[in-house]
Amino acid sequence: MILRVIFSFISVAALGGILGIGLAFASRVLAVKKDERIVQVEEALPGANCGACGYAGCAAYAEAIVKEGADINLCSPGGASTVKAIAEIMGLDADVGSGEPMVAQVHCRGSKATSSYLYEYRGVKDCNAVHMLFEGDKECKFGCLGLGSCMKVCPTDAIYYDDEGLVRVDKEKCISCGQCVDVCPTGVMQMVPYSADYIVACNSTDKGAKVRKYCKVGCIGCKICEKKSPDGGYKVEDFLSRIDYSQTGDRSAGAEACPTKCIILADDSLKESTEKEVQNKKEEKKVVNEKA
Amino acid sequence: MVTYIGIIITFVFINNFILTQFLGLCPFIGVSKNVESAVGMGFAVTFVMALASITTWAIYNFVLIPLHIEFLQTITFILVIASLVQFVEMVIQKVSPPLYKALGIYLPLITTNCAVLGIALINVRNNYNALESFVAGIAAGLGFLLAILLMSTIREKLDSEWVPKYFRGIPIAFITGGLMALAFMAFDNALLNNLIG
Numbered sequence: 325m326i327l328r329v330i331f332s333f334i335s336v337a338a339l340g341g342i343l344g345i346g347l348a349f350a351s352r353v354l355a356v357k358k359d360e361r362i363v364q365v366e367e368a369l370p371g372a373n374c375g376a377c378g379y380a381g382c383a384a385y386a387e388a389i390v391k392e393g394a395d396i397n398l399c400s401p402g403g404a405s406t407v408k409a410i411a412e413i414m415g416l417d418a419d420v421g422s423g424e425p426m427v428a429q430v431h432c433r434g435s436k437a438t439s440s441y442l443y444e445y446r447g448v449k450d451c452n453a454v455h456m457l458f459e460g461d462k463e464c465k466f467g468c469l470g471l472g473s474c475m476k477v478c479p480t481d482a483i484y485y486d487d488e489g490l491v492r493v494d495k496e497k498c499i500s501c502g503q504c505v506d507v508c509p510t511g512v513m514q515m516v517p518y519s520a521d522y523i524v525a526c527n528s529t530d531k532g533a534k535v536r537k538y539c540k541v542g543c544i545g546c547k548i549c550e551k552k553s554p555d556g557g558y559k560v561e562d563f564l565s566r567i568d569y570s571q572t573g574d575r576s577a578g579a580e581a582c583p584t585k586c587i588i589l590a591d592d593s594l595k596e597s598t599e600k601e602v603q604n605k606k607e608e609k610k611v612v613n614e615k616a
Numbered sequence: 617m618v619t620y621i622g623i624i625i626t627f628v629f630i631n632n633f634i635l636t637q638f639l640g641l642c643p644f645i646g647v648s649k650n651v652e653s654a655v656g657m658g659f660a661v662t663f664v665m666a667l668a669s670i671t672t673w674a675i676y677n678f679v680l681i682p683l684h685i686e687f688l689q690t691i692t693f694i695l696v697i698a699s700l701v702q703f704v705e706m707v708i709q710k711v712s713p714p715l716y717k718a719l720g721i722y723l724p725l726i727t728t729n730c731a732v733l734g735i736a737l738i739n740v741r742n743n744y745n746a747l748e749s750f751v752a753g754i755a756a757g758l759g760f761l762l763a764i765l766l767m768s769t770i771r772e773k774l775d776s777e778w779v780p781k782y783f784r785g786i787p788i789a790f791i792t793g794g795l796m797a798l799a800f801m802a803f804d805n806a807l808l809n810n811l812i813g
Binding site for chain 2: 356
């Protein structure tokens, strides 16, 4: 009995040993020489596999850089620091480009409460599906359809529904891969610089009177923002105000004067803080009034 | 010839590894989110199963039986299959990079899969000879491919459908799998008897 146990033990151990040695030997003989630079470049890339560079992932892009001499500045999530790191590995000059990272923003705040709808859509929850039916259920053909196709493609879950059920982008999470911009059927998702403080939350180039009919929070092209913030970069074209972010002047006056309140803070959390500030000021005033 | 047809029908439909024997559920749920990777996984499993059945048959008949240690079959098979898959992965990487790209990422996932071990043990239990074991391995792999392909197409459709909150993701996948298993209950041994007598 004991012999049998020992014999089984030895035979399995021998089998394991033979296979182990065989594998170790095979890994030596069959080792595939990989260009070290591919490994290094892959490490330098962010590893999000978002596909913004046009390749099937970070590994494929690294291989393309080393083997096919692909451009090294295609990785938008990595930004300037990644380009520098790759340039160092490849012995190239770092051509960083514009440098300012971009983030996606939804240029629409039209909800069920503020915009008029042509029909009630009941179907697949997909913006491109509803867009096939009369270019969407909203009367406005430029706005956010709100079914979240951008959320499905976002590799970092940076896009979310806010308290009002409207689509917002968390610019801290956005890696500027641009996939949401590509999937959006109305083009309401656009890239703005990371430092952008305000955005015009409207995408409609219809005339003001028409916009007023179907949306309470749309841009009517009244040019008040241009007048109130002359150096804020506001520019009204096709009855729609757009911001030139190369102008760094004050934009808050124009935003406050907007009659439809469609110029909003780009950052949701900032909005809360300013609201609180306003609230605090009001309370202070109240206190002052009561004292008086 | 009739035996081999019988073996193929048995392992693809009647004793389908996933839907009837409930082996290899991990990749069935894990890799069935889109058709492309499901097909890749299916072929990788077929490939490994065919190789594993022929090798384990050889190990059983030329090592375990002469040494009278048949009771060690399970642990030996695990050992042999795991090292075999590792070895094959290395060979493919060296010899054929395109094939490695198609199958390579799935190979390490199935080294110790219970479906692969299952076919080895079932071959021994059924006293199959070398060719029968090989055919059984391929047929079982094709059964797996069929199941995971059906599942992945259903799940792609499910993605764009509204599903109650608490059923989203894995739960609805298991319910779908359960319903598919019910459908596969229609294939039983009577079918085999009617077909090939």
